[in-house]
Amino acid sequence: MDVLGLISTFIRVVENGSIAAAARAKGMSPAAVSQSLSRLETHLGVRLISRTTRSMTLTENGKRYFEKVRHIPHDIEIASQAAAFETKPQGPLCIATTAAFGRYVLAPLMPAFQNAFPDINIELISTDRNVDHRLEGVDVSIRIEAQLNDQLIARKIASLPFIFCAAPAYLNHAGIPQTPEELSQHACLVFRYPTDGRFLPWTFMINGQPVNAKLNPTFISDDIDIIAKIAANGGGIARLASFVAQPLINNGQLMPLFCSGHRGESKIESLPMNIYACVNERSALNSKVRAFIEFLERAM
Structure with missing residues (x-):
């Protein structure tokens, strides 16, 4: 018995809403589709679909079974394509990335x-908006944790530090904060996530426990380069990814904060930025996508 074929037919019936529509989609007769359903139900020993001449309804068993098997045909397709041997990755590769990561990390590696x-x-x-893989023809996207969703298969490829920093001129007149609690007394330059308007929290690990610092946002922007420039010109304290902050620290425009890691009895660390390579669950991990992801992992 071709159980996978029966499952595929069952999925088509549910997705198309009727036996007739599923038959057209599969190029089968309605009678053959109905017989496939009956054979699957006999094999399982349960009724999956209650059907009359005018309507069909998934049973409770049918609903549970559908949720468990709906991804099987796609998973088989992905496995088949992943197993296909391609001697040379080739053809177009569309990569989507956050604006800052694209500018500072990907562009120099390309x-x-x-x-x-x-x-x-x-x-x-290169954009901070949500990108639809299927509609925009994206093969792979590079995302931070806040951008992940259930429609994507995500693979963590790197963890990069965040650096809290400010210009020497700002620290000379405002003082250097020694603990995250003191940030509420300082001018904080805050990034607003453009897709949903959230502020990305300033999270520390203090003695192994995550703590979100209370902030005094004196400037808000959805462009991290603008925040970095304001910080470098004495506007306040910023939390920047290391690839944005480090060049400004190296040339003396910014000074890192909380970098000793210990204050009194407490160990203070900043949570890192986790970077993920993501593919749409309806797309195959073909050779060119795998080549890019593996290259980026090695480079980082």
Whole structure:
């Protein structure tokens, strides 16, 4: 008995809403679809769909079974494509990334990637808005944790530190905070996440426990480069990804804070920025996507 074929037919019936519609989608007769359902129900020993000449309704057993098996055909397709051997990754590769990560991390790496894989043609979408893989033809997206959702298969590829920092001129007149609690007494430059308007919290690990610092937001922006420039010009304290902050620290425009890690009896650490490579669950991890993800992991 071809159980996978019976399951595929059952899924088509549920997704199309009727036996007739499923038959058209599969290129089968309605009678053959109905017989497949009956064979599957006999195999399982339960009724999956209550059907009359005018309507059909999933039973409770049918609902539970559908939730368990609905991904099987797709998973088989992904496994088949992943197993296919491609000697040379090639063709168009559309990558979506957050604006700052694209500007500071991906862009400098792209020439080396293209040298390693000259037959891959890259399109890079750099934006902080939510990108729809299917509608926009995105093969892989690079996302931070706040952007993840259940529609994506995510693979963590790196953890990068956040750095709390301010310009020497600001610290000279406002003082240097020694604990996260003191941030409420300072001018804080806060990033507002553009997709949903949230402030990304300033989270510390204090003695192994996560603590969100109470802030005094004196400036808010959805552009991290603007925040970095305001901080470098003495506007206040910013929390920046290391790839944004470090060049400004190296040239003396910013000074890092809380970098000793210990204050009295407390150990203070900043939570890192976790970076994920994501593919749509309806897309295969083909050779060019795998090549890019593995290249980025090695580079980082």
